[in-house]
């Protein structure tokens with residue numbers, strides 16, 4: 001099996017669905033944000049504070065390359081697609097699933113969480129502007145799975161069915 005990358009905006013469920021998928025498929029689970037924290041020894045808000053978003057993106061690309069293994073489910077960070085080189089790398093190494101939903105759903109899930117510097121203190125309109133600016137990059141994924149009004153288990157079953165249909 002190739003690596004499976006989950007991409008999509010903050011709050012679409014990449015981490016939650018990724019864990020379920022890895023359990024169901026009995027393979028390694030890698031959360032890129034968690035890897036960044038363990039490689040640097042710093043929280044994501046601290047990295048943003050100290051190095052800015054550009055510094056964070058540089059580390060993110062390095063860690064992506066370091067941890068990408070075959071037979072893994074890799075939940076990426078919401079902004080991974082902002083660097084075209086990351087999309088090229090992930091496409092060479094695996095299959096990309098875009099977990100797609102509405103800005104209303106995303107906003108409800110993330111607006112109270114202080115661990116996402118790009119979401120904290122942003123109105124739904126501001127987040128929507130960021131979402132729209134990234135949409136066409138997420139859509140470069142091999143498959144788009146709508147997650148609206150589906151449980152994370154349902155989403156993982158849908159991804160497994162899609163993978164089975166490729167065999």
Ligand SMILES: Nc1ncnc2c1ncn2[C@@H]1O[C@H](COP(=O)(O)OP(=O)(O)OP(=O)(O)O)[C@@H](O)[C@H]1O
Nearest residue numbers: 009010011012013014015016077078109150151152
């Ligand atoms: N299908 C779902 N239905 C309801 N709630 C969900 C679903 N998937 C995820 N959530 C909830 O939404 C929140 C965000 O989920 P999660 O952390 O998995 O998103 P993410 O895509 O990994 O975000 P980020 O890009 O910031 O890493 C969590 O509180 C999670 O429990």
Ligand SMILES: O=C(O)C1=C[C@@H](O)[C@@H](O)[C@H](O)C1
Nearest residue numbers: 010033077078079116117118
């Ligand atoms: O969408 C974003 O810009 C981000 C999403 C998170 O997963 C983290 O990677 C970080 O908070 C940045």
Ligand SMILES: [Mg+2]
Nearest residue numbers: 014015033075
């Ligand atoms: Mg996540």
